[in-house]
Amino acid sequence: MNAKKTVERQTGVALWRQIADLIRLSISNGDHDQTGMVPPETVLAAQFGVNRHTVRSALAALADEGLVQAIQGRGTMIQRQERLSFPISRRTRFSQGLGDQARDIEAKLLAHETLPAVGEIATGLQIAPGTACVQLDLVSSADGRPLSCSTSYFPMERFGQMAEQFERLGSITKAFAAQGLADYVRVSTELVARHADADELALLRLSPGAIVIAATAINADPDGVPVQFSRTRFAADRVKLKLET
Amino acid sequence: MNAKKTVERQTGVALWRQIADLIRLSISNGDHDQTGMVPPETVLAAQFGVNRHTVRSALAALADEGLVQAIQGRGTMIQRQERLSFPISRRTRFSQGLGDQARDIEAKLLAHETLPAVGEIATGLQIAPGTACVQLDLVSSADGRPLSCSTSYFPMERFGQMAEQFERLGSITKAFAAQGLADYVRVSTELVARHADADELALLRLSPGAIVIAATAINADPDGVPVQFSRTRFAADRVKLKLET
DNA sequence: CCGAAATGTCTATTACGCTAGACAACTATA
DNA sequence: TATAGTTGTCTAGCGTAATAGACATTTCGG
The missing domain is CATH 1.10.10.10 (Winged helix-like DNA-binding domain superfamily/Winged helix DNA-binding domain)
Structure with a gap:
């Protein structure tokens, strides 16, 4: 200190x-x-x-x-002083982890798209390059302040309704459940810290020069089959990542 | 990408x-x-x-x-392109995790001191405030490039020889072993990303404006008794933290 | 009610960041 | 060997960042 x-x-x-x-x-x-x-x-x-x-x-x-x-x-x-503690563990779920640290937590769908998986995404999801997958762009906020923005990819075949279900239910976990996946676990997370790019500055309402923590993560079903590949960028001065072992 | x-x-x-x-x-x-x-x-x-x-x-x-x-x-x-992958898990050990990613990995002792534990340190180590503990300041490098600098605290009573043993053996794990602790586990890790301060710029040889990832961690013996409280600051552009679950 | 302490506003000056254009020096290729 | 493509260097000009100093305005305590 x-x-x-x-x-x-x-x-x-x-x-x-x-x-x-x-x-x-x-x-x-x-x-x-x-x-x-x-x-x-x-x-x-x-x-x-x-x-x-x-x-x-x-x-x-x-x-x-x-x-x-x-x-x-x-x-x-x-006027204000906050740094939300965001837990990352084998059972990481966005809204749940933040719990009662903020009154109003919301995740907003910015865009969605269906496209062929390439490179790191195909590798991460363990599907053949070119296989169709669904991309979701989200921004999450706590009490109206943007906390993170993310881009997630789901295999099209199993989760073709991801965007619609998310729009309806407002949560990835619930959207998974609605498509027959009751449980999933985090199998890998990689963290990198860097300066925010122009997109992130706008989405997270940061001042230029600000820092983001970029987490590249893979979630899998109980059988170990990958169900989600995501890149989440946290506004570094608004969160503290708490690793649970 | x-x-x-x-x-x-x-x-x-x-x-x-x-x-x-x-x-x-x-x-x-x-x-x-x-x-x-x-x-x-x-x-x-x-x-x-x-x-x-x-x-x-x-x-x-x-x-x-x-x-x-x-x-x-x-x-x-x-000329050079590297971002070492640093694994963080229940069994995090510094030198071991980096494995063969770099030829020459070294941790250098900058300073050590005995002082009474206060605040977060006493809480983390679960000892009464004022109890003596040993502070170690280290800088770790891979192939001559500084990767991280850290400040660790150990309970004086159990690990009074920490500095001497580290100096002799060059590793926290070995220094623990020499003082009768064969095994330990990571029980908590908190990550925060921010701009490096002047000290960190100098120690890690960073250019001003650079980013550090600050990890506050607690290690405990197999019985769950805390043995080490540490704050490690990684040069953000030289590492990628890989969380293992 | 006065004075200390704090923020608000103004002017002037110097140093640096950025743009613009031109040309030199060097490398590789046809 | 000629030529296109690339880095190196120079000059000139403009706007912003930072310094310095002075004074106005507001708040609060004695």
């Missing part, structure tokens, strides 16, 4: 953005929970060794995100 | 850095494996919708990292 507060110049990342990222981090670390306020601009400027105007740019960006609110004469108050 | 190649302006992140990040990503995705070369500067400039000079800045940064090398008249060659 002793993240050193230093910024570096001439790195292609503007000082105000580095500072905004550090302040966002310290807020989510709970460093200012006692006061509920960010330190004064002059103090921050001294801490980071920059001009007060530069700190103001950083705070303006955070205010733009709705994370803080400045009040003249008083200071800069913290 | 269809990461859209678009960059955004006025975000506090210079275009050349955004482009460098995207090119680094496409290299690690294996997009240029056929040719072993990055597309020509003029092509990249057109793709990203920027001036050729801006692309040159991005390539210069990647050349600085040793990732690519430009040769006048020929093009820009890819």
Whole structure:
């Protein structure tokens, strides 16, 4: 928890953005929970060794995100502080895991399509390249804030109604059940962290330069036959992944 | 694999850095494996919708990292492409998991200290706050490239010789064994992705703006008694975490 | 009610990021 | 050997980031 507060110049990342990222981090670390306020601009400027105007740019960006609110004469108050804990285990299910951490959790279907499986997707689903599969693009939100976006592939033959059932039931688990699959397990998950691309910035409503955790996962039925290949991108500053063993 | 190649302006992140990040990503995705070369500067400039000079800045940064090398008249060659797969499971061990992915894997002891456990550390190790514990700071490298840095805490009473044994044996697992603990398991892991701080930039030899995956983990003996609380920060562009269930 | 402390706003200056265009130097191929 | 394709280098100009300083405005405590 002793993240050193230093910024570096001439790195292609503007000082105000580095500072905004550090302040966002310290807020989510709970460093200012006692006061509920960010330190004064002059103090921050001294801490980071920059001009007060530069700190103001950083705070303006955070205010733009709705994370803080400045009040003249008083200071800069913290508006919101959250990082949902998202469990990943052999029995990972999206909505269930988040449980009571948020009041309103929803998954929205953005698009769906039928297409031939190629490359990694065919390999992951253990089907011949060219076999038809259904692609679903989803965005998941908690209390109105986007948490993750995902692209999933299902074998067409078994789960041709995936899009329709999801639209009707609002959950992958339920859509599987409606098509005769009562249970499934996570067999593989790979995680990579990187900067969000333009698509993800828009879908997850992130500020540019933000980080996503990309999870490539395979789910299989109880017999071990793959039923779903998915790539999920989490907004890194909104989630904490909890691995269960 | 269809990461859209678009960059955004006025975000506090210079275009050349955004482009460098995207090119680094496409290299690690294996997009240029056929040719072993990055597309020509003029092509990249057109793709990203920027001036050729801006692309040159991005390539210069990647050349600085040793990732690519430009040769006048020929093009820009890819020098190195790696993202080690690091398995995380109930039986996670550092050196073992990486196996034959790299020739030379080493963990170096930076510092050690005895101090009273507080807060999260005491909770994680299930010991009374104030109880003495040993802190070890390590950096792990594969083939000379830093992969991760970590800070671990061990209960002083059982593992007072941790630093000495690690120094002698070069491995946590062996140091445990030397102190009478033949086996241990991972009981909890939490992952968070964020920008690297100044310390991490230096230790992992990252370029500013780089991403780290921070893993907070607890290992326990076969009876379930916690033996190690650790925070490991991985250089995000050098590893892929593979969760085993 | 005054003054300290905090944010808000303005001007001016310097450094860097980005664009634009032109041409040199080098490599590979026909 | 000529030529197309690629990287290397230079100049010029413009907009933004960052610095510096001054002062206005608001809040809160003594």
